[in-house]
Amino acid sequence: MKNFSDGELDSALIATIHHESFLMKASHDAFVRLGQKQIVSELSAVEQVQLFSSYTSFLHHLYELSVACFMRDQGSDEGFSGRPGSVKKDKLFQAEASRVFRGFVDRLQSGQGEGWENDISYYDVEIPTDFGEKFRKVRNFTAHAITDRTAGAIDLSDFYADYHKYVYELYRSLHRYWGRFNVENLDMKSISRFTVNV
Numbered sequence: 001m002k003n004f005s006d007g008e009l010d011s012a013l014i015a016t017i018h019h020e021s022f023l024m025k026a027s028h029d030a031f032v033r034l035g036q037k038q039i040v041s042e043l044s045a046v047e048q049v050q051l052f053s054s055y056t057s058f059l060h061h062l063y064e065l066s067v068a069c070f071m072r073d074q075g076s077d078e079g080f081s082g083r084p085g086s087v088k089k090d091k092l093f094q095a096e097a098s099r100v101f102r103g104f105v106d107r108l109q110s111g112q113g114e115g116w117e118n119d120i121s122y123y124d125v126e127i128p129t130d131f132g133e134k135f136r137k138v139r140n141f142t143a144h145a146i147t148d149r150t151a152g153a154i155d156l157s158d159f160y161a162d163y164h165k166y167v168y169e170l171y172r173s174l175h176r177y178w179g180r181f182n183v184e185n186l187d188m189k190s191i192s193r194f195t196v197n198v
Contacts, residue, residue, distance in 0.1 A: 010072070011189075012189060013068060020064050021174065024061035025179055028171065030050070030054035031058050034050055052156065055156065056156070063139040070089070090133045094127060097127045098127050101124075104169075105124045108123070128163070135163065142156070
């Protein structure tokens with residue numbers, strides 16, 4: 001078990017969080033560019049693979065960033081592995097999505113909206129009870145080289161249609177905080193020391 005009350009370990013976790021945030025944003029931007037293109041024209045076969053890949057990369061990095069934040073909030077990585085860890089993460093994603101959507105409703109009801117939000121009815125919803133589990137399964141099926149990725153065990157288009165709304169608001173919530181940091185101004189530890197000049 002890693003205890004993040006150790007300053008050095010916490011600093012390493014923060015650098016990892018910044019890296020995941022950077023990767024999440026980069027894959028999100030690639031996905032948006034290709035998704036917008038698909039809406040107005042047909043994608044080439046290479047672009048279609050890139051669209052799938054950028055969305056699964058976005059989901060992967062959003063998932064990993066969130067889990068790192070959950071561990072930091074808890075102060076350790078205890079209980080995050082194995083089958084019990086999967087159940088725990090499913091519940092944490094469910095609770096976090098509920099918190100984010102409830103926050104929108106509370107702000108809009110109190111007149112504290114920022115003007116760019118959707119109508120309150122968009123946010124005043126119950127998060128599907130299987131959201132955390134589906135998110136984890138999509139992340140697992142697309143992060144590992146297993147046949148489930150292409151055999152249709154999980155249909156990414158169905159996941160997008162049913163759950164992207166919740167994924168996107170989690171992304172926006174995390175990016176609002178972690179995305180304001182510029183990696184050029186951060187101690188990225190061994191990441192920034194990587195070199196091919198060996």
